[in-house]
Amino acid sequence: xxxxxxxxxxxxxxxxxxxxxxxxxxxxxxxxxxxxxxxxxxxxxxxxxxxxxxxxxxxxxxxxxxxxxxxxxxxxxxxxxxxxxxxxxxxxxxxxxxxxxxxxxxxxxxxxxxxxxxxxxxxxxxxxxxxxxxxxxxxxxxxxxxxxxxxxxxxxxxxxxxxxxxxxxxxxxxxxxxxxxxxxxxxxxxxxxxxxxxxxxxxxxxxxxxxxxxxxxxxxxxxxxxxxxxxxxxxxxxxxxxxxxxxxxxxxxxxxxxxxxxxxxxxxxxxxxxxxx
Numbered sequence: 001x002x003x004x005x006x007x008x009x010x011x012x013x014x015x016x017x018x019x020x021x022x023x024x025x026x027x028x029x030x031x032x033x034x035x036x037x038x039x040x041x042x043x044x045x046x047x048x049x050x051x052x053x054x055x056x057x058x059x060x061x062x063x064x065x066x067x068x069x070x071x072x073x074x075x076x077x078x079x080x081x082x083x084x085x086x087x088x089x090x091x092x093x094x095x096x097x098x099x100x101x102x103x104x105x106x107x108x109x110x111x112x113x114x115x116x117x118x119x120x121x122x123x124x125x126x127x128x129x130x131x132x133x134x135x136x137x138x139x140x141x142x143x144x145x146x147x148x149x150x151x152x153x154x155x156x157x158x159x160x161x162x163x164x165x166x167x168x169x170x171x172x173x174x175x176x177x178x179x180x181x182x183x184x185x186x187x188x189x190x191x192x193x194x195x196x197x198x199x200x201x202x203x204x205x206x207x208x209x210x211x212x213x214x215x216x217x218x219x220x221x222x223x224x225x226x227x228x229x230x231x232x233x234x235x236x237x238x239x240x241x242x243x244x245x246x247x248x249x250x251x252x253x254x255x256x257x258x259x260x261x262x263x264x265x266x267x268x269x270x271x272x273x274x275x276x277x
Contacts, residue, residue, distance in 0.1 A: 045194075047201055052208055053207075053210050054211045054212070055211070056212060056215070059192075059193050060192075062190075063190040063192075065148070065187060065190055065217070066186060066187050066188065067185055067188075067231065068181055068182065068219065068230070069182050069229065069231070070179065070228070070229055071178065071229075072176075072227055075093065075094065075095075077090065083098075085101045085102055085104070094176055094177075095174060095176050096176075097172070097174050098173050098175070099171070100172060103164075103167070103169035103171045104118065104122070104169060104170040105168070105169050106118065106164075106169070112134065115134065115143075116131050118170055119143055119160055123160055124175065124177075126160070129143035129145050129159070129160050130151050139166075140162060140163050140164075143162075144159055145158030147178070148183075150216075150218045151218035152219045152220075152221070152231060153219065153220050153234065153236065154221075155178065155229070156176065157177070157229065158178040159175075160174070161175075184230065190217070190235075190253040190254060196215070196251050196256075197212070199258070200249055200251065203258060205247075206239065207239075207241060207242075210239050210240060210241050213239070213240050214236070214237070215237050217236070219233060220250055220252070220259045232252050232254060232255075234250050234252055234253055236249075
């Protein structure tokens with residue numbers, strides 16, 4: 001008997017057997033994962049239905065994103081961008097206060113597009129900001145800066161605010177900016193939209209008879225140092241209540257924490273919340 005050949009055959013047999021067993025293990029594991037996800041999905045959907053909470057068609061694709069950092073831009077007099085019909089001054093080194101020499105009439109009345117067009121055409125790097133809110137009573141519109149091409153929520157160092165008069169003419173604006181955006185780590189898998197709803201429901205943040213109208217991915221600030229800040233992928237969930245008011249919830253898209261964001265562009269505080277078991 002050729003023992004060398006026999007030994008080789010045994011090695012190959014054991015190798016094939018190990019590959020087969022490992023494949024069976026992976027298939028079993030993946031099936032278990034799919035069953036768990038399906039169970040969670042059916043459970044949260046049943047709970048929402050029981051409380052008459054309706055929602056939009058949820059995104060099914062698995063998203064991934066990375067943490068980012070950015071630095072506060074300090075403006076020097078020589079760096080203040082020049083735009084015709086504008087007079088600018090610097091406040092605290094990092095905020096531009098701009099007054100229009102002559103008020104500017106919006107070209108498209110007071111639509112969302114008209115405010116966006118003004119910022120894109122009259123504000124330094126205006127296309128890096130996205131419209132967030134229009135307050136007609138206060139006569140102001142707020143834009144948030146984008147990071148990795150999505151919205152950075154309520155960061156006092158990255159926004160533009162427009163002001164207008166009774167004739168809907170822009171009279172002034174203020175601007176802060178974050179620059180040198182850098183990816184801090186590799187792409188990470190994010191919580192799905194259904195997992196986010198599960199978290200919000202488990203924390204009693206979704207009220208009966210409400211309607212989930214939007215779910216978007218953006219960034220929130222988790223580290224605010226003197227000059228450098230760190231941003232985490234964050235789910236934004238908009239909910240319409242029975243009295244037609246709106247609540248907006250923010251959830252860390254990696255860790256599942258509820259992000260408490262003050263809407264006065266001052267400070268962001270994050271509370272530790274885990275996925276519902």
